[in-house]
Amino acid sequence: MSNADIIAAHYAASDGGDLAGMLAPLGPETTWTEAAGFPYAGTYTGPEEVRDNVFGAIAKDWDGYTFTLGDLLDAGDTVIGLGTYRGKHRETGRSFTARVAHVWKFDGGKVASFEQIVDSVPVVDAMGNR
Structure with missing residues (x-):
């Protein structure tokens, strides 16, 4: 399976609402960075931190987040x-x-890091935080 195939599987899991499948490519040392200015900004390490600080927070705050x-x-x-x-x-x-x-970076066939680059203004505005 190529690196692109691994990430395509992550997005397919996202489309299906499969959180375990989304987190499957992440190892304990994988860093996940949500952009500064985004409501869940920060760098998280490993699938549990990503689950709790990103996907858990999104599920709590949003309906139909895709x-x-x-x-x-x-x-x-x-x-x-x-x-x-x-x-x-x-x-x-x-x-x-x-x-x-x-931006997904790989090292030795494993996800080393994820970085989000996003226009945060529409998200922050929808939350009423501006």
Whole structure:
């Protein structure tokens, strides 16, 4: 399985609401960075921290939060997913759409890091935090 195939499987799991499948490519040393300015900003290490601080928080705050993959770019040990986030905030009832890039880096066939690059303004606005 290529690095791009591993990330394609992550996104397929996301489409199916399969959190375990989404976390499967992450090892205990994998770092996951949510962008500064994003509501869940920070760097988390390992699947448990990502589950709790990213996906758990999103599930608590949003209805219908999705990532739609537009392009998956295979650059060997770097894989980039370009797409769109959408969701409706539970408290405010406001919806948003935001473009995003995910940069996945591999080391020895394993995910070493994930970095989110996103237009955070629509997300923050939907939360009523601006």
